[in-house]
Amino acid sequence: MIEIRxxxxxxxxxxxxxxxxxxxxxNRGEIFGFLGPNGAGKTxxxxxxxxxxxxxxxxxxxxxxxxxxxxxxxxxxxxxxPDEPTLYERLTGFEYLNFMADVYQVPESVRKERIxxxxxxxxxxxxASDLIKSYSHGMRQKTALAGALLHDPKxxxxxxxxxxLDPKSAHLLKNQMREHCGKGNTVFFSTxxxxxxxxxxxxxxxxxxxxxxxxxxxxxxxxxxRKDSLEKIFLELTEQ
Amino acid sequence: MKDKTMKCRxxxxxxxxxxxxxxxxxxxxxxxxxFTREKKKRWExxxxxxxIILSLLPxxxxxxxxxxxxxxxxxxxxxxxxVLVMALVFAQLVIFIFGILYIMGTFYxxxxxxxxxxxxxxxxxxxxxxxxxxxVNEYLTSLPLLxxxxxxxxxGTSQGILYWLKSLAIMAVAPVIPLTIAxxxxxxxxxxxxxxxxxxxxxxxxxxxxxxxxxxxxxLMQKMPEDPEAIKQxxxxxxxxxxxxxxxxPPALWATRALADNGLSGVGYFVLFxxxxxxxxxxxxxxxxxxxxxxxxxxxxxxxxxKTLTGEQIYRRVGRGSSPVLALLKREWRLMIRxxxxxxxxxxxxxxxxxIIVLMFAVRGSDPELAMLAExxxxxxxxxxxxxxxxxxxxxTAGMNIVASTALSRExxxxxxxxxxxxxxxxxxDAKFLCSYIVSAAGVLATSLxxxxxxxxxxxxxxxxxxxxxxxxxxxxxxxxLIDVFHPKLVWNSEQEAMKQNMNAGLGxxxxxxxxxxxxxxxxxxxxxxxxxTAAFAAVAxxxxxxxxxxxxxxxxxxxxxxxxxxx
Numbered sequence: 001m002i003e004i005r006x007x008x009x010x011x012x013x014x015x016x017x018x019x020x021x022x023x024x025x026x027n028r029g030e031i032f033g034f035l036g037p038n039g040a041g042k043t044x045x046x047x048x049x050x051x052x053x054x055x056x057x058x059x060x061x062x063x064x065x066x067x068x069x070x071x072x073x074x075x076x077x078x079x080x081x082p083d084e085p086t087l088y089e090r091l092t093g094f095e096y097l098n099f100m101a102d103v104y105q106v107p108e109s110v111r112k113e114r115i116x117x118x119x120x121x122x123x124x125x126x127x128a129s130d131l132i133k134s135y136s137h138g139m140r141q142k143t144a145l146a147g148a149l150l151h152d153p154k155x156x157x158x159x160x161x162x163x164x165l166d167p168k169s170a171h172l173l174k175n176q177m178r179e180h181c182g183k184g185n186t187v188f189f190s191t192x193x194x195x196x197x198x199x200x201x202x203x204x205x206x207x208x209x210x211x212x213x214x215x216x217x218x219x220x221x222x223x224x225x226r227k228d229s230l231e232k233i234f235l236e237l238t239e240q
Numbered sequence: 241m242k243d244k245t246m247k248c249r250x251x252x253x254x255x256x257x258x259x260x261x262x263x264x265x266x267x268x269x270x271x272x273x274x275f276t277r278e279k280k281k282r283w284e285x286x287x288x289x290x291x292i293i294l295s296l297l298p299x300x301x302x303x304x305x306x307x308x309x310x311x312x313x314x315x316x317x318x319x320x321x322x323v324l325v326m327a328l329v330f331a332q333l334v335i336f337i338f339g340i341l342y343i344m345g346t347f348y349x350x351x352x353x354x355x356x357x358x359x360x361x362x363x364x365x366x367x368x369x370x371x372x373x374x375x376v377n378e379y380l381t382s383l384p385l386l387x388x389x390x391x392x393x394x395x396g397t398s399q400g401i402l403y404w405l406k407s408l409a410i411m412a413v414a415p416v417i418p419l420t421i422a423x424x425x426x427x428x429x430x431x432x433x434x435x436x437x438x439x440x441x442x443x444x445x446x447x448x449x450x451x452x453x454x455x456x457x458x459x460l461m462q463k464m465p466e467d468p469e470a471i472k473q474x475x476x477x478x479x480x481x482x483x484x485x486x487x488x489x490p491p492a493l494w495a496t497r498a499l500a501d502n503g504l505s506g507v508g509y510f511v512l513f514x515x516x517x518x519x520x521x522x523x524x525x526x527x528x529x530x531x532x533x534x535x536x537x538x539x540x541x542x543x544x545x546x547k548t549l550t551g552e553q554i555y556r557r558v559g560r561g562s563s564p565v566l567a568l569l570k571r572e573w574r575l576m577i578r579x580x581x582x583x584x585x586x587x588x589x590x591x592x593x594x595x596i597i598v599l600m601f602a603v604r605g606s607d608p609e610l611a612m613l614a615e616x617x618x619x620x621x622x623x624x625x626x627x628x629x630x631x632x633x634x635x636x637t638a639g640m641n642i643v644a645s646t647a648l649s650r651e652x653x654x655x656x657x658x659x660x661x662x663x664x665x666x667x668x669x670d671a672k673f674l675c676s677y678i679v680s681a682a683g684v685l686a687t688s689l690x691x692x693x694x695x696x697x698x699x700x701x702x703x704x705x706x707x708x709x710x711x712x713x714x715x716x717x718x719x720x721x722l723i724d725v726f727h728p729k730l731v732w733n734s735e736q737e738a739m740k741q742n743m744n745a746g747l748g749x750x751x752x753x754x755x756x757x758x759x760x761x762x763x764x765x766x767x768x769x770x771x772x773x774t775a776a777f778a779a780v781a782x783x784x785x786x787x788x789x790x791x792x793x794x795x796x797x798x799x800x801x802x803x804x805x806x807x808x
Contacts, residue, residue: 047807047808050659050660051659051660052656052659052660052807052808053807053808054804054805054807071662071804072662072663072664073662075660075661075662076662078660080660082656085656086652086653086654086656087654087657088571088575088654088657090574090575090578090579091571091574091575094549094554094557095571095574098557098558098561098567099567099570099571100661101558101561102561102562102563102564102566102567103564103567103568103661103662103663104661104662105561105564106561108558108560108561111558111561112554112555112558115554115558116551116554116555119549119554125548125549126548128549128554129549131578
């Protein structure tokens with residue numbers, strides 16, 4: 001579903017290499033966890049996958065579509081939520097969702113049900129008529145999530161999706177992720193919460209200083225030693 | 241080499257807070273970074289500074305001449321110090337009036353205020369630091385107002401070194417009293433009323449007051465007579481006002497005496513002025529220390545409607561959905577009309593031209609010149625030329641609209657949405673174009689209405705300029721939008737920065753001005769060739785169509801390139 005080849009991105013005229021020759025393949029139907037310490041290059045990679053940043057070198061294809069060459073086609077397949085979504089403060093939650101449904105051209109026959117479904121699921125029905133500027137951090141996160149999922153994209157790309165969510169919403173989102181993948185779709189998300197990755201992900205990748213340092217199922221990363229927690233593996237790999 | 245930015249000498253919390261506040265508010269670190277690291281972008285702040293100074297020069301020159309005539313008038317009446325009283329009263333009054341809103345914004349609504357509250361700082365320390373920020377900013381207002389009269393008086397009455405030293409101190413302290421009084425009013429008012437709820441309304445009221453105040457000042461300056469006898473007469477009428485204001489506000493008189501009187505008397509008034517400033521300031525800090533936090537925390541409570549949407553309401557509101565361009569246009573429009581600052585600078589700018597005509601009639605209705613103008617508009621020979629003048633106002637109105645020249649900049653941190661959605665750059669700028677065009681068209685139509693209803697110009701001569709104005713707005717909006725798309729200012733902390741402190745707004749006006757000049761030259765050319773006035777309208781329309789045919793495709797091409805280059 002996602003194929004990344006030799007991806008690099010640097011800042012400050014090449015002085016800081018945020019992503020350095022990354023190769024990654026995410027298969028259809030899997031929940032893929034993207035792990036790494038602060039400043040490892042996770043968000044930069046994600047932003048390049050969704051077209052917010054332009055790669056210096058390398059290619060990214062989404063379900064066979066190149067994000068740089070055919071951005072509009074590729075973006076239709078993606079539902080993306082950034083780690084700190086800045087939304088339009090002076091729109092109501094409902095207006096934001098309707099706007100997202102319009103730009104993703106969600107058919108009339110399904111948009112009403114989907115908007116109602118996500119408002120209900122994220123407990124936003126009471127707040128939907130209020131301006132987003134009155135929302136808490138968690139409510140903004142949930143509104144951004146609902147907006148990104150309305151067009152039922154094949155690929156969900158979520159940057160730190162659990163941050164700011166209350167336990168109930170986080171639980172519901174995890175169920176949604178499972179259900180989504182059950183239908184043959186794909187979820188790619190970054191997280192700091194290793195327990196979530198351990199329980200939820202079919203495969204994980206660990207990135208450090210812009211380079212991929214490990215990829216595989218949790219068992220593969222353990223090298224068969226069942227006693228090792230993901231935390232221990234993570235610490236060992238990133239401190240090397 | 242040792243990195244100077246890494247030094248961490250311990251400082252008293254209050255001193256550190258003041259330094260930090262000044263640094264953040266005036267982007268000192270950011271400027272240092274730009275000058276030392278991002279050397280390519282070094283020209284930007286310099287260019288902005290030069291542009292601001294250049295744009296203010298004519299106003300400053302007008303003010304200096306005005307003050308020079310006040311000095312001459314005062315000298316003739318044996319009161320040369322009148323120029324100082326007038327300037328001090330005027331400057332302190334201006335600082336007081338604008339200070340109220342600025343202090344309210346800085347004390348209670350600045351973005352960092354809630355991160356300062358949990359720190360182990362006393363309320364008076366926070367207020368003191370915030371006051372320093374306001375004070376430094378107010379020097380930008382007070383110095384241009386005080387410096388010319390101080391120089392005029394100093395040179396005009398051949399003052400010695402003591403005068404110049406005292407004047408420096410007086411100018412440095414002058415904004416303290418009005419700002420302290422404004423601060424006292426604000427902290428006490430906020431303690432009683434939860435104004436936080438009406439913040440948006442305040443911006444609108446304050447902004448409208450500003451428009452009217454500047455109009456009032458320009459009318460006052462226009463009324464200033466030129467020959468010496470008339471000046472004397474004018475001052476005989478105005479002296480009582482200055483005297484009254486001076487007596488109502490004794491510190492202005494003390495400061496004047498401190499500067500104008502020589503010897504002990506001057507020093508005495510000087511000490512009195514400084515002592516009153518210091519006393520009032522300390523009293524304000526004491527009061528603020530008692531009441532600041534309570535009002536601040538009460539203001540943080542956000543009002544929400546919390547109206548549960550029923551399924552049926554959702555079904556009704558969703559409707560059929562819109563095309564992406566229409567959806568984007570709706571978003572643009574909503575965000576603009578719901579942001580008071582954008583409304584003030586966007587919509588007000590667009591209807592300012594027509595508004596000034598109405599105000600001129602309201603304020604100077606009995607003016608014989610105006611009555612003559614109204615009378616001459618009944619002459620069928622004059623009407624076509626008046627209509628051409630109307631077209632000029634329409635184009636000027638459309639050209640001064642800064643909605644287009646800040647359209648992409650206003651997206652700020654929400655730009656990630658524009659980059660993420662599957663909508664082409666062309667469609668995105670089309671929506672922005674339409675939104676800006678609606679505002680420009682509103683200005684054109686408002687002018688047409690005034691021409692028809694107030695000036696009673698025959699309908700044909702209203703429709704013609706309206707059509708030419710609507711066509712003429714197209715290239716201006718396209719070019720203004722192109723400027724912003726080419727170099728958007730996406731990093732900003734307040735809506736003010738996105739719109740008013742955006743270089744693209746000034747550049748846009750400049751480009752519009754050039755376009756209006758081209759159109760005007762073509763219209764004048766048609767008239768000079770002896771063609772009928774209708775040909776002048778046609779000339780404007782033809783030029784507009786040609787410019788549109790060039791600018792709209794250019795806008796699309798630039799958008800396709802620049803949107804893909806923007807990194808969110």
